Amino acid sequence: EFCYLFDCGEGTQRQILLADLNPMKLNEIFITHWHGDHYLGLPGLIDTMSFENRLKPLTIYAPEAERLTNLLDLGYFSKEFKITPKDVPAKGCQIKKLLETSDFKIVSLPVRHNVAAVAYSLIEKDRVKINKEKAKMVGLPAQGLIYREIKEKGRVIFEGKKIEFEDICLVEKGKKIVYSGDTEICGNLIRLAGDADLLIQDCTYFDSERKEKYGHASLEDVVKMVEKAGVKRVILTHISRRYRDLEKLRRRLRDYPTLTVAEDFMKVTI
Template sequence: MEIIFLGTSSAVHSYDRSHPAIVLKAFGEVMLFDCGEATQKQLIFAKVSPMKISKIFITHYHGDHILGLPGLLQSMNFRGRETPLTIYGPKGLLKLKDAIYNLGFCKIDFPIEFIEIDDGTLIETEEYIIKARKVRHNVINMAYSIEEIKKPRFLREKAIELGVPVGPLFGKLHKGFEVEVNGKIIKPEQVLGEERKGIKVTYSGDTTPCEELIDFARDSDILIHESTYKNEDKDKAEQNFHSTAQDAAKVAKESNSKKLILTHISTRYTDCEELLNEAKDVFESTELAHDLKVITI
């Protein structure tokens, strides 16, 4: 699993920070979370083909999170994309779709499905689950979690001991199906080890610290949390329904997350190390995101 930060600024670009966008490469897919202005350019620098993006998840409709989407979709079409694309976002996504399709001389010939979402499970496959949860911002904002489904280890020797021949029946048992061997039923639980927890990544989008996010991010391996302000500007954070770096650290600590990544940094700060240090005072396992930062899990 690989996380690539394409943009890590807040409302305004800076010399070295672009608008929010994060790529997740996992399970044989490329997924994009938010699509701020300059996302196309950042994809080039990150060596990620937009043609391979299968799903896009929008947290909310402030411009810094969506203004890259019209251009990205038109570029995909210009390059001859035929593969379907699915875009998820809170209520209002269909209005955004209409705006995109009516912007200039827009031509999009490949299939795109726009899905308005609410709290709950969005996707569940044999490999992963993606969920969404409303958190607290001054507009509707969805946090997202991606959790790997990790199967218990297959106890090969135990299966052989029970008379299961080496071959396709091993796979069926590992997938949770009973098999019959010489008139005897072998159940999966007889040949599988203990349950294993897969990797969990949670992305806050824009939010003030809240119990909803603490609960949603519970036991995350990686919590990506907006950290727009320093402590000295906490009043601005509260007025604008954003978080300080230390707020993010408290959410990480209370949710029992393993690692915190700070992003969505205000351009008012030239020394971002101060935000990092303020977070580390509360939660030591904290890193500061920067554009094109890559995390491999």
């Protein structure tokens, strides 16, 4: 089981507890940029981990990661666990692999905000599944090391018969989740979001007013990008406080069935 937190604004640990989640299970934290609504929850969350005697090291990824050290120097933290800041590139157009497991990887790419900022993507690896009926038809046993061999080598000789990977295996495409952080729509974001199963997207404005000045996206921008990038589902977040009528916003999305307004404690299955 893996547990990751993307951005940690003020009140994050309160929401974690209200959602009946355990902050001690967090493996890593990923900060998109150093505006207060994306990181000010870190000191309180780290204090809570200390009070509850966390020993497991915590890695925090962020652009300009040295700012984390400055943040933690502001108070007296009696932590017994190690915190490792890891810098995430905030310039250029190269996708950076940050971590990888046997099941998935997490990558980052710089985006366009009014400070150094990045977007993140969790990309699940393709899964190979055995079609038991086809395996039975070619005479393979119900189980055994032979299946590992065919996955690794792409073919196997069994009782004098050559069996190809494609004869008995199916490849299930891994899922892809992208979190934009705060950003205008830009080439890097479109590339990272390409064919995503889920995009969690900054949509500060439901009109086009002032978006260029502040480095955020509007609904119009998002709709165009989703079509271009082939995104399957979008959750709109970071919506300006000027839009207080959520039901009105949902009505605006009736013509866009793949777009949804984010809600507190929302659970999503993909």
